[in-house]
Amino acid sequence: MRIDCPNCGSRDRREFQYLGAAVLMDRPAPDAGEQAFVEYVYFRENPAGAHRELWLHEMGCRSWIVAERNMGTHEFASTRLAADVKRGAK
């Protein structure tokens, strides 16, 4: 399995560390309430298809990457720097 780092290009999956679903980037507001934080910390989708997730290019440029991966086929549809995603969202 290879991952396209937006900085470094196509690299082996073993250079990366997986963190989980990209919903981690959408932290609720401090006053959002208990239920919102329970969902943010614990509840995850497990789709048999496209999944947005976070990877760290640990052995390369050490950037966080938001990737869209098909959970059934491991095919990557897109990879973007998490910093760009975050700033673009603002």
Add this chain to the structure above:
Amino acid sequence: MVDLVAKSPHSGLLPLSAGQLTLTEAAPAFVSSIQARQGKSSALAKALQASHGLTLPEVGKVTAATDHRLLWFGTDQYLLIGAAPAAPSLSEFAALTDQGDAWAVMHLVGAGAAEVLARHCPLDLRTERFGIGQTARAPLADMPAIITPIAQGFEIMVLQSLSRTAVHHLHQAMLSLAAQASLI
């Protein structure tokens, strides 16, 4: 007062040679990381040009002046090698960190350098894909490394705590390649 003796990271380990290849220590006087503050990249670029005569390298590139260089080191992050950063003018736009005691620097030079490095590093090391002016952060065996093509070979940087391991792996590969070459 005890007079402590400063040792370089590869003291007692390098230089080594095998066949036509040499592995030597390069101990730059200064290594500093420069992390641009958010939205300050273009201001940092101007300050670097004014204080060091260097342009900001693009992703995976190196820019060089006579005795110091700037390596791309990550998103909005650079490594200044060979000169102390002009702190007051740069720190307005970037976080500066002295990394002089962090990195051990080696030069692997000679015919077959790419073949030796390829034993432990998955980068495409062909000159047409990875030549002078480029740089990459990539694994060297199981260690994070910075690989930069130089004349006749590569500059290899690993964390100083890993220098003995890096030398071991590279020397074994050099000996193996030299032994194979002697059979032909």
